[in-house]
Structures are given as C-alpha cells and as structure tokens.
Amino acid sequence: MIYAGTADLHDDVDCAYILETVSTDGDRCVVEFRNEKRRGKVALTASYSYAREAASYAELLGSVKPVEAEQVASIKHAVEVQADAPVVAAITACIREGINGKMELKLAVKERAGVSEHRAVATIDLYTGDDPTIHRWNYRVRARGAKIYHLLDRPAGEAPATP
Secondary structure, eight states, X not given: OOOOTTHHHHHHOSXXXXXXXXXXXXXXXXXXXXXXXXXXXXXXEEEEEEESOOSSHHHHHHTXXXXXXXXXXXXXXXXXXXXXXXXXXXXXXXXXXXXXXXXXXHHHHHHHHTOOHXXXXXXXXXXXXXXXXXXXXXXXXXXXXXEEEEEOOOOTTOOOOOO
C-alpha cells in the first residue's frame, strides 16, 4: 500500500462528490453535488433543497426535494449579482465622480469597496457592454489606448439584468 496523505481517500473510492451550498435564502437551503471522480454512469451534478429549520431529523429528511439545473443556474446568478452589488455601486459612484479611466477606476474601486484589484477589474469587465438591459457601463478608447468609462442610459425605472 502506498500512502497518499489526504488524497488517499479520494484515490480509494470509485465515485466522489463535492457538496457546495448554493443559497440559504428564505426557509430553504439549496445545495449542489458536483462530481469530482467517477467510474461508470453517474450524474455530473445533482441539486437539492431542504428546509432550513425542521423539528426532527425525520422532518429534515422528508423536506429534501430535487432542484432542476435551470433553477440552480438562476439561483447562482442571483447570488452572484447580490455579491457584486457593493462593487457595482462603487464603480457607478466613481464613474459619476469623473474617475473613469480604467487604471484609476480599478484603484478607486479597490479602495472604496475593499476588494482586490483583480476583483475590481473582473467586475468592471463583467458589466461592460452596449446593451443597457444587461450592462451598466461601456468605454471609449482615447489617446494612447486609454479606456474611458461612461454609464449607460437605461429606460426609466428599469434595473438592468446582469450578464
């Protein structure tokens, strides 16, 4: 027998899943099982929801319901949008204040939102585009290739969908 440390268990099984919590909003929790190792025909992912509060273990088990992949994708998207909200607000405020060059914007957002430069740039890029129903801002290329950002106009009272 060759010992592999913490990988030993993974190496000794035919099938392994990682359990990840997708959402804990409301009275139900949604989890996703993601296959990490498989031999044979097994699902790559499986998602379930269960009651967050149950009087007994039997009630907890009885509350488990499968969740369709489309619903899980929608829930994940909503969770990501919620997580991005403070960074998006910081970017929007900076652009309104005239901090609109990509390098200056990245540094100001890092400071204001308390995120890494990588996260600031990733969020800037994620919400950049021409479609005001999806994106929040776009840029124009100026002298020496500088990207200067501007907010997109949206129809009144309509919050943009997110990418």
